[in-house]
Amino acid sequence: xxxxxxxxxxxxxxxxxxxxxxxxxxxxVMEHCVENAICDTVTRKCQCNFGFFETxxxxxxxxxxxxxxxxxxTCTESAECDVNQTSLxxxxxxxxxxxxECKELIPAGSACSKxxxxxxDATCNSTSSCECDIGFYDNGIGKCEVLIEAEKPCLEDAQxxxxxxxxxxxxxxxxxxxxxxxxxxxxxxxxxxxxxxxQICNDTRECTRNSAxxxxxxxxxxxxxxxxxxxxxxxPLKLVGQCCSEDRECTFDSSCLNGxxxxxxxxxxxxxxxxxxxxxxxxxxxxxxxxxxxxADCLFDVTGRGKCVCGSDYYADSDTGTCEELITxxxxxxxxxxCTHNAExxxxxxxxxxYISLYTCECKPGF
Numbered sequence: 097x098x099x100x101x102x103x104x105x106x107x108x109x110x111x112x113x114x115x116x117x118x119x120x121x122x123x124x125v126m127e128h129c130v131e132n133a134i135c136d137t138v139t140r141k142c143q144c145n146f147g148f149f150e151t152x153x154x155x156x157x158x159x160x161x162x163x164x165x166x167x168x169x170t171c172t173e174s175a176e177c178d179v180n181q182t183s184l185x186x187x188x189x190x191x192x193x194x195x196x197e198c199k200e201l202i203p204a205g206s207a208c209s210k211x212x213x214x215x216x217d218a219t220c221n222s223t224s225s226c227e228c229d230i231g232f233y234d235n236g237i238g239k240c241e242v243l244i245e246a247e248k249p250c251l252e253d254a255q256x257x258x259x260x261x262x263x264x265x266x267x268x269x270x271x272x273x274x275x276x277x278x279x280x281x282x283x284x285x286x287x288x289x290x291x292x293x294x295q296i297c298n299d300t301r302e303c304t305r306n307s308a309x310x311x312x313x314x315x316x317x318x319x320x321x322x323x324x325x326x327x328x329x330x331x332p333l334k335l336v337g338q339c340c341s342e343d344r345e346c347t348f349d350s351s352c353l354n355g356x357x358x359x360x361x362x363x364x365x366x367x368x369x370x371x372x373x374x375x376x377x378x379x380x381x382x383x384x385x386x387x388x389x390x391x392a393d394c395l396f397d398v399t400g401r402g403k404c405v406c407g408s409d410y411y412a413d414s415d416t417g418t419c420e421e422l423i424t425x426x427x428x429x430x431x432x433x434x435c436t437h438n439a440e441x442x443x444x445x446x447x448x449x450x451y452i453s454l455y456t457c458e459c460k461p462g463f
Contacts, residue, residue, distance in 0.1 A: 104131075105130075107125075107127060107128045116128060116129060116130045116131070117129050117130065117135075117142050118130055118142065118153025118154070119133050119142050119143065119144050119150040119153055119154065119155050120141055120142065120143075120150060120153070121141060121142055121153070122140055122141055123135035123140060123141060123142045124140070128142075129142035129143075130142065130153065130154055130155060131154075131155065132144060132145050132148045132155035132156075132157075133145060133148075133155045146173065147172065147173075149169055149170050149171075150169070151167075151170070156170075158170065158171060158172040158173070159171050159172065159177075159185050160172055160185060160196025160197070161175045161185045161186065161187050161193040161196055161197060161198050162184060162185060162193055162196065163184065163185055163196070164183055164184060164185075165177035165178075165179075165183060165184065165185050166179070166183065167179070170185075171185035171186075172185065172196065172197060172198060173197075173198065174187060174188050174191045174198035174199075174200075175187050175188060175191070175198045176188060192212050192213050193212075194213075199213075201213065201214060201215045201216075202214050202215065202220075202226050203215055203226065203237075203238025203239070204218045204226050204227065204228050204234040204235075204238050204239065204240050205225065205226060205227075205234055205238065206225070206226055206238070207224055207225060207226075208220035208224055208225065208226050209224060213226070214226035214227075215238060215239055215240060216239075216240065217229050217232045217240035217241075218232070218240045228240035231243055233254050233255050234254070241255075243255065243256060243257045243258070244256055244257060244274050245257055245274065245285030245286070246260050246274050246275065246276050246282040246285050246286060246287050247273055247274065247275070247282055247285070248273060248274055248285070249271050249272065249273055249274075250262040250272055250273060250274045251272065255274070256274035257274060257285065257286055257287060258286070258287060259276060259277050259279075259280045259287035260274040260275060260276050260277060260280075260287045261274070261275060261277055262274055262275075263275045278305075279304075279305075281301045281302050282301075283302075288302075290302065290303060290304045290305070291303055291304065291316050292304055292316065292324075292328025292329070293307055293315075293316050293317055293318050293324040293328060293330060294315055294316065294317075294324070295315060295316050296314055296315055297309035297314060297315060297316050298314065302316070303316035303317075304316065304328065304329060304330060305329075305330065306318060306319050306322045306330035306331075306332075307319060307322070307330045318330035321333055323344050323345050324344075331345075333345065333346060333347045333348070334346055334347060334357050335347055335357065335369075335370035335371065336350055336357050336358065336359055336365045336370045336371065336372060337356060337357060337365075337370060338356070338357050338370075339355055339356060340352035340355060340356060340357050341355070345357070346358075347370075347371050347372065348371070348372060349362075349363045349372035349374075350363070350372045359372035360372065362374060362375055363375060364386055364387045373387070375387065375388060375389045375390070376388050376389060376404050377389055377404065377416075377417025377418065378392055378404050378405070378406055378412040378413075378414075378417050378418065378419060379403060379404060379405075379412070379417075380403070380404050380417075381401065381402060381403060382394035382402040382403060382404050383402055387404075388404035389404060389417060389418050389419060390418065390419060391406060391407050391409075391410045391419035391421075392404045392405060392406050392407065392410075392419045393405055393407060406419035407419065409421065409422055410422060411423075411433050411434045412433075420434075422434065422435060422436040422437070423435050423436060423457045424436055424457065425439050425456075425457050425458055425459055426456055426457065426458070427456060427457055428454065428455065428456055429441040429455050429456060429457045430455060434457070435457035436457060438459060438460050438463045439457045439458060439459050439460060439463070440457070440458065440460055441455045441456070441457055441458075442455060442456065442458050443455050444456060
């Protein structure tokens with residue numbers, strides 16, 4: 097027996113045939129919608145299936161990403177037609193093209209297969225993983241953020257700018273900050289290599305360790321107890337007895353003599369500190385003769401207290417605190433203590449000018 101059936105573009109409605117319901121129009125039954133559409137159970141409207149778009153009430157297959165298009169709303173899911181420039185279906189922000197489809201960008205730290213699949217500021221590396229680009233860090237939720245500047249708050253080292261570490265300040269309950277590592281200083285949020293001695297500076301923190309920025313020259317110079325090495329480092333001055341190659345390496349008042357730091361003239365070695373101290377002047381307290389000025393000895397009284405005293409052939413110069421050689425006979429003097437043994441300082445009788453007094457060392461009577 098033959099029966100009457102509705103054509104493909106109609107559906108049965110009682111004893112009659114009605115046209116299939118166009119996309120976006122109200123519906124009740126799934127089969128009443130046009131081809132490639134379904135009756136949405138929520139909106140109760142005919143809706144084009146995935147991979148199709150509505151045009152004049154019909155559902156046409158969506159245009160793949162990367163293919164030509166002319167109108168908005170005709171591209172595959174998560175893509176739009178760039179009608180102003182390329183006339184191509186372009187994936188929306190946050191998606192990448194893969195075989196005509198638009199797939200969500202792969203988070204940092206996840207597997208990838210080729211360039212262009214990763215989130216912004218990340219690249220598919222040699223191990224097939226999305227890795228944040230230089231200058232960015234993985235924020236833990238798959239995105240890449242700009243490295244945190246020096247002196248700004250942080251949670252971990254990986255967040256900090258180059259040559260900085262996330263550290264807590266010394267005071268209690270202080271927040272963690274990105275602090276420049278040793279050998280670097282903070283400049284406009286970045287950590288730059290500290291400057292060696294002789295380099296122009298504006299602030300001491302720019303200079304290498306154990307140096308300072310001198311206001312008078314605006315250059316980095318080693319502190320007083322340090323010297324500039326050939327490597328641009330300020331090293332501690334070498335103590336007496338230590339090996340050296342140049343005078344500038346040695347501690348104050350010493351020089352490099354035969355490869356060893358040696359106290360200079362007028363100084364003695366203080367062995368407790370291996371430094372150089374000035375020789376003690378005449379009449380100063382002492383414990384050793386080596387610490388007294390030249391030609392003086394440390395003599396001890398009955399109480400055991402020592403004092404620097406000039407040797408027998410020398411006299412004490414009260415102005416300089418030194419020991420000077422005794423003055424020979426017929427030579428000018430100011431006191432008998434200056435004269436050689438068995439001589440005294442006497443006034444000469446001048447006939448030329450009786451108002452001028454001259455003294456010379458002359459032998460005592462009987463010598």
